[in-house]
Amino acid sequence: MADVRFQHVYKRYGENAPVITDLNLEIEDHEFLVLVGPSGCGKSTALRMIAGLEDISEGELFIGERIVNDVAPKDRDIAMVFQNYALYPHMTVFDNMAFALKLRHTPAEEVGQRVERAAQMLGITPYLKRKPRELSGGQRQRVALGRALVRDPQVFLLDEPLSNLDAKLRVQTRAEISRLHQATGTTFVYVTHDQVEAMTMGDRIAVLNAGLIQQLGTPQDLYDNPSNLFVAGFIGSPSMDFFEVKLHRKGDGHAEIIIGQGDEQQRLTLTGHAADVATGQAPGAGDTSDGRPLIVGIRPEDFTLNGASGGDGQTISGVVDVVEHLGNEQLVYVRLPGAYVPEAAETKGSTARLGPSEKVSPGDRISLHVDTSRLHFFDPSTTKSLV
């Protein structure tokens, strides 16, 4: 068990722009850290650097107190689960799991015991004599986990291990991996592009984009206080809704935001923390002058359906596009003025998460009450969060 530290790490291929730029990350001992980001963001490269499967172009990587830049994979004492499982097709399940132990000259008796124990934990004991091709996808996945588990390594690396499983199995295995982490207490580094996996499993999450860490924090922290537009759009499903707005400071000291233009224009009066930010009373808010353009983010659950047609400064109205019934809630896609779609958002347009009993149909014009104390503000030029 050990911590992993990236210090000013770069990865370049040839003369091209770096795939990973100045990565500084400290993964604590026993921690479950998730590296999440869209494909091509450098998360798998970072993981493979820990494994020793990718060279480090610049900077230093520590596992424990040791710099491992030039240490071969076999001498790093790490175990890795690959996206495509990478089971040895010519070996039985037992031999797949025992391979690493045999290479370390572990006594045969102990090899048997450790494989047996791991197989029991994962429920694959009946398949120990089979070849990988005789197993289903889910069973193969367990063998891949088992192969890493028997090792009792310092660090556990998992590269999108659930992406080849069907939805139900994915949820089951997700919980299983969390259980394994609790049972072993080993440092886990988990790579995924799925923010749900990241949110549900990670002690901390590092969001990567274009080779840069966008934000590092606990799942709740990332959800509540995204540091920029990218993280705000990436974390949460459905994504946060964004609007291009103008800040308007009223004479009475209050502030409102103006959404949309011309006839479509709608206004929301700010309250609570959002008002403090907009009026410059919260630290770090920066420029809060009248007429300043901003991007505002609203989480879909911060909308509620409002019978009244508005006028209270807390309501915004639009036409319903699509309604998705999920049983316990419904996702309502609404055409709202001034909607802004950042690149990482999974949904285009604005989504409201409403209760299952609300009667809403496509084509309806509805009024949505907005919790204006929970708005997120972003600078349109830097995309950084205000506060």
Next chain:
Amino acid sequence: MADITLPRATEQSVAKTRRSLGPRQLKRALLHVILATIAIAWMIPLVSAIYTSVRTFADGTANGPWSFPPHSFTLQNFVDAWTDGGFSGYFLNTFLVVIPAVILMLLLSSMTAFVLSRYRFRGSRLLLMLFIAGLLLPFQVLLIPVYRLSNFLNIYDTLGSLVAIHVAFELGFCTFVLHNFMRTIPKDLTDAAAVDGASVFRIWWQVVLPLCRPALAALATLEFTWKWNDYLWVITLIQSTNNATVTLGLSGLRGEFVTNWNLITAASLLAAVPTVIVYLVLQRQFLGGLFVGSNK
């Protein structure tokens, strides 16, 4: 209703097929005639060799090679070839050359192919090109240099010189085929082995080689046949009867004035047996393996 219409439709379609069967059948018959002719043409030398090998020399000279029915039947030619003709020794020599040569060339070329297909290093592409370029070299231009080299190295007229030249000469071809095959093995597999703690040598031996079995079997069959039948390198590098292989032994059976064809055909048939056995044993792998590595 479906029960009624279904048979009717079938009957109609059968009638349709019957009408069009005429020309198609003719085509098929023609095809069979052509194929049979070619097959017979192929069989004639083999059948005549077998026929000749079981007759006596006297029968052949008295009644001509094609006289039928035969006036004699004997297996003595095979016995003579094996004992007096020295074929027991030639067989041993050939095995002593071919088996080590095939094993060595597969081991060495699989190592080269493994490194070239898995690891990127300065000059790796050039190295692969070099191996492939070697394939383009006509071996005739090498006969005299190799002959002189074997003299220089003091290995002329030894079985070792044959093993060495076979291995060296086929390394390019085997590397090329195995390299293409190994590229189809997912990189994750070798990465997984590296993370599991395997050294480069172990990854090659325990992960990559077992997965290359079809390619190795196909290459082994091909190379065994080629090297078993090799004549040119043998006459270039071997002089004494003690070190002769079967192909050299066969040519030695021809007399200066009289040639005992019955003995030669018997010896030739004996000489063909090992390649046939190797082919039959590895047939499946061989047929499947011919396409190995051709698709990326």
